Amino acid sequence: MVKSKTRRRAGQTNTNKNKTSTTNNKKRARRARPVGATQPRCCLSPIASAYAELLAHPDTGPLVGIPNGDTIYSKKQRLWVRGTTTTGATNPNVHFLCQPFAALANDINCVSVAPNLTQAPANLATGGQVSNSSYASSSFQSPSGVQGRLVASVLRVRYVGTALNAGGIEYGLQQPTHGGLNNSSSTALMVQTSCLHRPIKAGEDWFEVHYRPVDHNDTSWVDGISRTDAATFTLQSDGNDVAFGAYPFICLIVMGAAASQTIEWEFFADVEYAGANVTGKTLTPPDVQGWATVIAAYSQFEEATAASQDRKATEQSNFVSGSIRSYADSMLTAAAPYVQSALTAAGSAIINRYMPRPQAINRRLTHLLQ
Numbered sequence: 001m002v003k004s005k006t007r008r009r010a011g012q013t014n015t016n017k018n019k020t021s022t023t024n025n026k027k028r029a030r031r032a033r034p035v036g037a038t039q040p041r042c043c044l045s046p047i048a049s050a051y052a053e054l055l056a057h058p059d060t061g062p063l064v065g066i067p068n069g070d071t072i073y074s075k076k077q078r079l080w081v082r083g084t085t086t087t088g089a090t091n092p093n094v095h096f097l098c099q100p101f102a103a104l105a106n107d108i109n110c111v112s113v114a115p116n117l118t119q120a121p122a123n124l125a126t127g128g129q130v131s132n133s134s135y136a137s138s139s140f141q142s143p144s145g146v147q148g149r150l151v152a153s154v155l156r157v158r159y160v161g162t163a164l165n166a167g168g169i170e171y172g173l174q175q176p177t178h179g180g181l182n183n184s185s186s187t188a189l190m191v192q193t194s195c196l197h198r199p200i201k202a203g204e205d206w207f208e209v210h211y212r213p214v215d216h217n218d219t220s221w222v223d224g225i226s227r228t229d230a231a232t233f234t235l236q237s238d239g240n241d242v243a244f245g246a247y248p249f250i251c252l253i254v255m256g257a258a259a260s261q262t263i264e265w266e267f268f269a270d271v272e273y274a275g276a277n278v279t280g281k282t283l284t285p286p287d288v289q290g291w292a293t294v295i296a297a298y299s300q301f302e303e304a305t306a307a308s309q310d311r312k313a314t315e316q317s318n319f320v321s322g323s324i325r326s327y328a329d330s331m332l333t334a335a336a337p338y339v340q341s342a343l344t345a346a347g348s349a350i351i352n353r354y355m356p357r358p359q360a361i362n363r364r365l366t367h368l369l370q
Contacts, residue, residue, distance in 0.1 A: 048290025051151075055212060055298060058152040058268045065272040065284030066151055066219050068291040073281040074272040076151075079103050079131040081111060082266040084160075087256035088116025092168070094256075094263050095120040097182060097248035100153035100211050101235055103131035103269035105140065105225055108233045111155070111267050112248065119185040120251055125231035131269060137225035137233065146275045147221040153269040155250055156208040160262045163202035167257030172196040172209035173250070178218070180247030186255060200256065206266070209252050212298050221274065 044052065047067045054061035063076040081103075085094055094115045102110035102124070109128030114121045121127075139146040159166060171186050173195045181189075189195045198207060213219055217237070224236035254263055272284070 044293070045287045045290045047285050048287045048294055051291065052294045052297070054152045054270055055210065055294070058154040058210070058270050059266075061152065061270070063270060064151070066149065066291065067285060067287040068219055069286055069288070071286055072274060072284050074274045074284050075278050075280045076270070076272050076282065077134070079133050079269045079271060080267060081129045081131050082264075083113065083129070085113050085115055085127075085263050085265065087254065087259055087261045087263065089259045091116050091118055092256040092259045092261065093117060094157075094254040096155060096157065096252040096254075096265060097121060097124060098153075098155045098209075098250035098252075098267060099124060099248040100155075100250065100267075100269050101150050101222065102233070103153070103267075104133060104148040104150070104222055104235075104271055104273075105135055105137040105227075106130050106133040107136050107230060108225065108227060109230045110269070111265075113265065119183055120181060120253070122182050123231050124248055125229075128230055129267075130230065131267075133271075135273070137227045140223055140225045140236075144276065145223065146273055146278060147223045148271055148273045149219060149221050150211070151270045151272055153211040153267070154208050155252055155265070155267050156206040157252060157254055157263055157265045158204060158206045159200045159202065159254070159256075160264050161202065161256075161258070162261075165256075165258040165261050166200055166202040168200040168255045170196075170198055170200055170207045170252070170254050172207060172252040174209055174211060175249040175251075176214070178214055178247075178249040180249060181251035182248055184251050186253050189251060189253065200254070207252070209250055211250065213295060214299075 043049075047064060050062040050064045051067060054064055059078075059080075063078060065072070065074050065076060087094055094113065095117050097112040097114070097120050099110055102108045107130060109124035110131050111129040112121055112124045113127035113129060115127075135146050135148070140148065155172075157170065169186075171189045173181065173189045173192055175181050176192065176194060190197070196207070196209065198204075220237040222235050222237055225233055226236065227233040256263075274281070
């Protein structure tokens with residue numbers, strides 16, 4: 001039998017052959033990826049990302065614990081205290097001192113509001129304010145009592161007077177080593193590179209000073225509070241006095257241009273409680289590496305926060321939060337190839353140790369089929 005041949009017209013191509021060739025080219029293109037394309041991009045875990053968000057937005061961020069240790073169950077709460085004050089008659093100033101760890105208990109002062117002074121007060125007794133915590137200082141008794149620790153906090157103010165009387169300047173600082181800022185003046189704050197300052201204008205957003213942990217004491221559980229009065233107390237962890245004791249390490253100064261101008265202020269503290277008698281506890285998963293990355297990133301951008309102080313508070317918080325995440329992601333992505341190599345080596349060792357060789361499988365199958 002003679003096979004018929006179909007002639008192609010001039011310019012006609014083999015459609016099937018072209019389709020096959022195109023498919024093969026696509027497969028080869030997928031296989032021939034550029035160098036570095038297979039490198040994984042790492043980012044913060046959900047708990048570390050939420051922790052970074054809470055540090056930047058203590059008033060609205062997700063309520064989470066500190067993911068720097070073992071898996072624990074703790075009760076997360078957002079505490080606050082707020083009010084209004086006026087600039088002084090003789091000295092049109094208001095000085096705010098804050099010890100955010102004192103917010104853990106409802107009978108010790110966490111904020112001092114002191115108008116009409118030339119410098120910050122000597123302690124938290126002047127215009128002392130307590131938080132709305134559910135626990136008194138007597139509840140913190142190791143080992144059977146309540147334990148608590150600070151996760152995030154912010155102290156903020158805003159001028160709500162008239163535009164005619166607006167003027168002056170605001171200063172804010174978290175002491176870099178959490179040393180005491182009592183008796184501090186605006187000059188003492190200004191010499192710190194991380195000091196925030198901005199002119200006072202009518203209709204401005206909040207002027208904020210954020211807390212961040214600087215050493216292991218800041219993430220320790222407070223399990224004892226020795227209290228003489230609301231302004232005289234010592235925080236204890238594992239039976240030892242926490243280094244900064246009752247010293248207020250956050251200071252905010254409003255230096256107004258006119259007397260009797262209204263200033264609104266707010267303080268938020270996000271805390272977690274643990275203990276046998278604490279109810280409403282939820283899981284705090286661990287991510288030590290993610291936590292350390294966030295803290296490192298936050299310290300890197302503390303001075304950047306000062307540089308961006310002319311922004312509104314919400315814009316500033318978003319700037320810091322975004323910077324933290326970008327910095328943290330870049331750090332983790334840079335470490336990814338080393339982690340991948342370690343995992344590949346570990347995986348090969350596991351396979352070689354526990355998985356049978358193909359030759360052994362073939363011999364076994366041959367034996368079973370005989």
